Amino acid sequence: MAAGGPLSGCVCVVTGASQGLGKGIALQLAAAGATVYVTGRRAEALARAAAEVSSRGGRCVAVVCDSSQDEQVAALLERVRQEQGGRLDVLVSCAFSGVEAIVAQQGRPFWESPATLWDDINNVGLRGHYLSLRHAARLMVSAGHGLLVVVSSPGGLGYMFNVPYGVGKAACDRLVADCAHELHAYGVACVALWPGMVRTEKVLKEQHGTGPMAEKIQVMMGMSETPEASGKCVVALAADPHIMAHSGKVLLTPDLARHYGFQDVDGKPIFNYMAVRNVLTMLKPQLSRFFRLIPECLTVPKWVIALYASKFRAYSALEPAPLPKKQD
Numbered sequence: 001m002a003a004g005g006p007l008s009g010c011v012c013v014v015t016g017a018s019q020g021l022g023k024g025i026a027l028q029l030a031a032a033g034a035t036v037y038v039t040g041r042r043a044e045a046l047a048r049a050a051a052e053v054s055s056r057g058g059r060c061v062a063v064v065c066d067s068s069q070d071e072q073v074a075a076l077l078e079r080v081r082q083e084q085g086g087r088l089d090v091l092v093s094c095a096f097s098g099v100e101a102i103v104a105q106q107g108r109p110f111w112e113s114p115a116t117l118w119d120d121i122n123n124v125g126l127r128g129h130y131l132s133l134r135h136a137a138r139l140m141v142s143a144g145h146g147l148l149v150v151v152s153s154p155g156g157l158g159y160m161f162n163v164p165y166g167v168g169k170a171a172c173d174r175l176v177a178d179c180a181h182e183l184h185a186y187g188v189a190c191v192a193l194w195p196g197m198v199r200t201e202k203v204l205k206e207q208h209g210t211g212p213m214a215e216k217i218q219v220m221m222g223m224s225e226t227p228e229a230s231g232k233c234v235v236a237l238a239a240d241p242h243i244m245a246h247s248g249k250v251l252l253t254p255d256l257a258r259h260y261g262f263q264d265v266d267g268k269p270i271f272n273y274m275a276v277r278n279v280l281t282m283l284k285p286q287l288s289r290f291f292r293l294i295p296e297c298l299t300v301p302k303w304v305i306a307l308y309a310s311k312f313r314a315y316s317a318l319e320p321a322p323l324p325k326k327q328d
Contacts, residue, residue, distance in 0.1 A: 005033030016095030024227025030058030180248030
């Protein structure tokens with residue numbers, strides 16, 4: 001798409017865009033006509049990604065930036081302010097560096113994993129998201145509009161991979177909700193995006209490996225989406241004049257695809273990992289031929305998801321209170 005697309009004239013920043021999901025999002029933003037600043041920690045990989053993003057029709061600016069370093073994030077947004085006259089329409093905080101650590105520590109309980117696993121997952125991750133939102137919000141609040149997107153995961157709903165991962169993703173969703181609360185009066189939207197399983201370069205590489213992680217990926221490959229599916233979601237949200245209705249919410253890629261009426265870039269529908277038949281298939285793959293009889297439009301209600309994730313213990317009025325322990 002040429003520069004006359006739905007986001008023509010818009011200024012966007014995508015962190016962690018040298019590969020994977022971040023690059024996929026940047027590609028779609030550029031195709032929609034936006035000027036896209038992309039960040040990453042490795043200059044060569046970032047330059048290759050920026051060249052690919054530029055080929056889609058928008059303008060791309062590569063900025064080497066470590067999202068865990070406050071001064072580098074601050075410098076990035078100051079550069080955008082100076083070069084774009086204070087304009088920033090979209091920030092997508094996607095930087096994440098914990099994949100290798102997750103694979104290396106797969107199957108180890110938290111008490112046997114190194115304490116550094118927490119930082120490996122949540123420094124360029126949760127902390128980086130907070131830093132990016134903090135600096136980007138200053139530009140958007142001054143302008144009275146903007147969209148902040150944090151790439152999160154269903155791992156915030158229940159156990160996935162390890163303790164630091166799930167805690168970090170749950171915190172990402174809460175970060176979005178609380179930021180949206182403070183930003184609402186200024187017309188700035190803040191959302192969390194939950195992709196499904198994404199066919200990133202690292203996932204495709206791990207698919208050909210061995211071990212429990214590779215086996216899971218191989219089973220789920222048919223249920224995956226491309227990195228650009230999330231990019232289509234961000235473009236649709238950024239172009240939506242009623243975006244504030246989504247602010248503070250967790251948004252799922254298959255839900256957004258149905259709502260805005262688009263498919264993945266490979267021409268296939270984005271896999272609905274919340275469809276009842278797909279959830280059952282993931283839980284009991286050996287019975288998949290029976291689950292196919294369930295219409296895919298039948299999805300797990302969001303209130304069921306909320307109840308599943310509830311941290312509160314429900315006590316019955318008829319349930320006797322536990323007796324106090326006898327003191328020695």
